Amino acid sequence: MGRPPAPRPQLRRDSIDGENHGECPCDYNQAAVRAGGGSKVSESVISVSELTRRFGATTALASVTLSMPRGAVYGLVGANGAGKTTLIKHLLGLLRAESGSVRVFGLDPVTDPVGVLSRIGYLSEENDLPGWMRVDELIRYSRAFYPAWDDGYADELRQTFALDPTARITNLSKGQKARAGLLLALAHRPELLVLDEPSSGLDPIVRRDILAAVIRTIADEGRTVLFSSHLLEEVEQVADHVTMIHNGKIVLSAPLDAIRESHRAGQRVPSLAEIFIALVGMAAAPAREA
Amino acid sequence: MRSPALAIAWEFRQRHRWGLIALAGYLVVLAAVKLLIPGPSLTFSMDSAERFGVVVMGPLATTFLYVLTVFSFGLSGDVAGRSSMYPARMFTLPVSTTGLTLWPMLYGSAAMAILWLATRFLAVWPPGFDIPVIWPALAAVSLLAWTQALTWMPYGLPGLRVIVAVLWLGVMDSIVLVALQYKAPEPVMLAILAPQIPVAYVAARFAVARARRGDVPDWRRPLARLGPVAEVLPRRRDHFPSPERAQAWFEWRRHGRSLPALVGILLPFELALLWLARDAPAFVFEILFLALITPPLMAAFTAWTVSRPNPQVRDSYGVSPFIATRPLTSADLIAAKLKMAMWSTLAAWLLVLVAMPLALEWSGTWSVVTERARRMNDAIGTPRAATVVLLILAGFIVATWKQLVQSLHIGLTGREWIVKGSALLTLTLLILVGPIVEWIIDSPGVQRAVWNELPLILAGLVGLKMSAAAWIATRLDRNRLLGDRALVAGAACWCVAVLALYGVLVWFFSTPFVARYLLALIAILAAPLARLSAAPLALAWNRHR
Numbered sequence: 024m025g026r027p028p029a030p031r032p033q034l035r036r037d038s039i040d041g042e043n044h045g046e047c048p049c050d051y052n053q054a055a056v057r058a059g060g061g062s063k064v065s066e067s068v069i070s071v072s073e074l075t076r077r078f079g080a081t082t083a084l085a086s087v088t089l090s091m092p093r094g095a096v097y098g099l100v101g102a103n104g105a106g107k108t109t110l111i112k113h114l115l116g117l118l119r120a121e122s123g124s125v126r127v128f129g130l131d132p133v134t135d136p137v138g139v140l141s142r143i144g145y146l147s148e149e150n151d152l153p154g155w156m157r158v159d160e161l162i163r164y165s166r167a168f169y170p171a172w173d174d175g176y177a178d179e180l181r182q183t184f185a186l187d188p189t190a191r192i193t194n195l196s197k198g199q200k201a202r203a204g205l206l207l208a209l210a211h212r213p214e215l216l217v218l219d220e221p222s223s224g225l226d227p228i229v230r231r232d233i234l235a236a237v238i239r240t241i242a243d244e245g246r247t248v249l250f251s252s253h254l255l256e257e258v259e260q261v262a263d264h265v266t267m268i269h270n271g272k273i274v275l276s277a278p279l280d281a282i283r284e285s286h287r288a289g290q291r292v293p294s295l296a297e298i299f300i301a302l303v304g305m306a307a308a309p310a311r312e313a
Numbered sequence: 314m315r316s317p318a319l320a321i322a323w324e325f326r327q328r329h330r331w332g333l334i335a336l337a338g339y340l341v342v343l344a345a346v347k348l349l350i351p352g353p354s355l356t357f358s359m360d361s362a363e364r365f366g367v368v369v370m371g372p373l374a375t376t377f378l379y380v381l382t383v384f385s386f387g388l389s390g391d392v393a394g395r396s397s398m399y400p401a402r403m404f405t406l407p408v409s410t411t412g413l414t415l416w417p418m419l420y421g422s423a424a425m426a427i428l429w430l431a432t433r434f435l436a437v438w439p440p441g442f443d444i445p446v447i448w449p450a451l452a453a454v455s456l457l458a459w460t461q462a463l464t465w466m467p468y469g470l471p472g473l474r475v476i477v478a479v480l481w482l483g484v485m486d487s488i489v490l491v492a493l494q495y496k497a498p499e500p501v502m503l504a505i506l507a508p509q510i511p512v513a514y515v516a517a518r519f520a521v522a523r524a525r526r527g528d529v530p531d532w533r534r535p536l537a538r539l540g541p542v543a544e545v546l547p548r549r550r551d552h553f554p555s556p557e558r559a560q561a562w563f564e565w566r567r568h569g570r571s572l573p574a575l576v577g578i579l580l581p582f583e584l585a586l587l588w589l590a591r592d593a594p595a596f597v598f599e600i601l602f603l604a605l606i607t608p609p610l611m612a613a614f615t616a617w618t619v620s621r622p623n624p625q626v627r628d629s630y631g632v633s634p635f636i637a638t639r640p641l642t643s644a645d646l647i648a649a650k651l652k653m654a655m656w657s658t659l660a661a662w663l664l665v666l667v668a669m670p671l672a673l674e675w676s677g678t679w680s681v682v683t684e685r686a687r688r689m690n691d692a693i694g695t696p697r698a699a700t701v702v703l704l705i706l707a708g709f710i711v712a713t714w715k716q717l718v719q720s721l722h723i724g725l726t727g728r729e730w731i732v733k734g735s736a737l738l739t740l741t742l743l744i745l746v747g748p749i750v751e752w753i754i755d756s757p758g759v760q761r762a763v764w765n766e767l768p769l770i771l772a773g774l775v776g777l778k779m780s781a782a783a784w785i786a787t788r789l790d791r792n793r794l795l796g797d798r799a800l801v802a803g804a805a806c807w808c809v810a811v812l813a814l815y816g817v818l819v820w821f822f823s824t825p826f827v828a829r830y831l832l833a834l835i836a837i838l839a840a841p842l843a844r845l846s847a848a849p850l851a852l853a854w855n856r857h858r
Contacts, residue, residue, distance in 0.1 A: 119857045136640065140640035143638075153635065163552065166552060167552065167558065167559030
């Protein structure tokens with residue numbers, strides 16, 4: 024269900040939308056256009072500069088520089104262990120930048136966690152909601168942290184996700200827990216929605232029908248979505264902009280349509296998976312959705 | 314490593330290598346003391362049960378407790394949970410249930426027996442003591458076997474494991490103590506203890522088999538039928554006025570009820586002893602003292618879970634993303650824990666203060682207490698007597714709260730090496746403190762030196778504490794974890810607490826034999842400052858790795 028291809032955008036090397044540090048095997052850097060819209064970029068919601076992170080001898084992130092303007096859907100793709108979650112953890116302040124800098128809404132998430140986290144909706148890959156709480160208690164507890172919490176929207180989401188308010192979190196299935204986590208991430212209408220591997224918890228119906236619709240609505244309202252996934256088809260369906268990460272390095276970061284157009288072979292537009300394999304090789308390619 | 318038995322042994326060795334090395338070091342020290350100090354000059358005059366307990370039994374119990382915890386997998390499990398404490402990851406190994414049960418029990422039994430034999434032959438025992446060799450080893454092994462069986466068993470209700478284990482192990486210990494009381498010969502002791510080991514093994518195998526097939530009984534259903542009743546009861550459905558209040562509620566629900574629950578379980582058993590003490594006034598006060606130290610003692614146990622950043626995840630020391638992404642500062646998260654500790658302490662003490670007079674009244678021992686109170690009244694006057702009682706009570710309450718929060722700065726760092734290193738250090742101190750105190754008591758020269766240098770020692774400790782506090786305050790300020798106003802307000806509160814404590818000490822010890830500056834130094838050392846202030850720093854270090 025891909026969107027119709029946009030007119031081939033003008034690709035520029037002196038883009039302001041991100042960089043790829045010479046490791047990118049493609050022949051462009053970032054485009055200063057928004058995919059699908061073609062409008063000029065606004066201020067950056069996320070700004071990462073020369074971020075490097077090592078865990079022992081392993082380099083999880085190597086001089087990553089990235090900028091994400093407001094009001095688009097960003098897909099962060101890469102194989103398992105590529106560095107997607109590490110990057111997201113830096114954006115949330117759960118990891119401190121060893122070198123380089125991270126700014127979200129222009130703030131440092133480590134020194135100003137309240138200023139940053141109150142404007143972010145986050146769905147964790149780890150699904151670590153407190154099991155002893157009931158769904159209604161979880162909602163009551165969470166709403167206290169977000170001044171913009173929308174009770175009506177939260178209730179609507181709860182009904183859409185078929186969550187029993189009296190059910191204990193520990194008794195919910197993995198998918199139901201992911202839905203509860205998504206409810207908490209969405210109900211305060213965050214300026215930035217961060218979804219870390221939502222495919223690992225949500226069932227296909229929620230993913231394809233509900234999540235995709237929610238993401239598009241958020242983007243249309245001028246808010247920003249960043250979601251990581253190793254399922255490239257999923258990313259293709261909703262993302263305006265794709266950042267491919269491999270071995271801690273950004274190998275490609277550009278509007279999705281621009282990526283497709285630049286890899287077009289005659290009339291045939293290659294899929295994201297094909298492009299990824301072409302860039303990093305078959306061995307490192309993320310999984311295709313079953 | 315092709316054998317499951319070797320693999321299980323390797324895991325025990327690898328996981329607890331530092332603890333086991335420390336244990337081996339302790340035995341080497343015991344041997345060195347025995348070898349280096351010749352017999353006649355060894356003048357440990359352990360003429361009382363208390364001294365013997367402090368010097369020999371304290372370290373012995375500590376080391377045995379450690380081995381017991383290691384081989385029952387008690388260091389990584391949830392003792393209050395319903396599920397078995399046997400690690401679930403091992404259930405998927407291609408090893409028979411018999412193997413899964415037998416090898417940890419065998420290794421544990423061997424470790425217990427070796428520890429006892431080493432202690433028996435290497436430690437310096439008081440002269441005139443005929444220390445048996447075989448049956449204490451067997452007693453230790455059976456205690457371990459029962460602990461393993463009881464901790465690996467799945468239970469129908471949360472907390473039931475603690476109650477069953479305390480009661481069952483208490484009964485087993487009582488049998489041994491009764492046999493000793495009647496001076497049972499060694500063969501009788503062996504006959505009592507030896508059969509318990511195979512029975513405990515059968516129970517443990519049943520427990521592991523049950524846990525392995527996921528058969529965890531759920532006896533909460535009868536309680537769930539009370540759900541409609543609970544719905545009728547008033548329940549808070551209004552919104553939290555602030556994020557801080559929401560977080561305090563979270564902490565209370567997560568940790569706050571543990572201490573009152575533990576105190577509530579133990580208190581009836583302790584106070585029931587009052588019915589046996591009607592004719593022994595001294596025993597009444599011992600029971601009351603036991604009831605009074607229960608909250609601080611239990612707080613020391615519950616503090617371990619309070620200071621764990623992620624109690625939901627076993628073997629995890631990091632903060633869970635759910636908590637780490639709360640839009641609250643690390644200082645606010647700590648403040649919620651401190652508030653919870655306060656409410657938990659007050660709830661536990663409310664139980665004590667309500668149960669104690671009721672038990673005294675119903676057991677007919679109230680008159681013993683009133684008689685003692687009357688004598689105290691006559692001796693020092695009503696206002697002074699009332700103030701003394703209130704101060705003692707306040708001291709117990711503050712000690713309970715302090716126990717709950719003083720290890721936050723360790724647990725919240727999320728660094729395994731700090732948490733385990735601290736536990737090891739505490740165990741080492743527990744082992745060493747008895748002999749050191751005994752040595753000081755037995756050496757008048759040392760006592761004189763300590764007394765003469767006491768002001769210097771105290772001043773050094775105060776200097777250390779204040780330097781640590783200054784460093785922590787600087788870090789809190791530099792990392793913007795606390796604002797200037799909060800730092801100044803905290804410092805002012807601490808100064809007020811020190812002054813109040815100093816005033817109480819001066820009033821209490823109004824004697825020319827104790828210098829005022831010594832009391833001031835004691836007040837400074839007693840008021841919590843550095844460790845408490847370090848908690849936000851520890852959490853921030855863990856939260857933003």
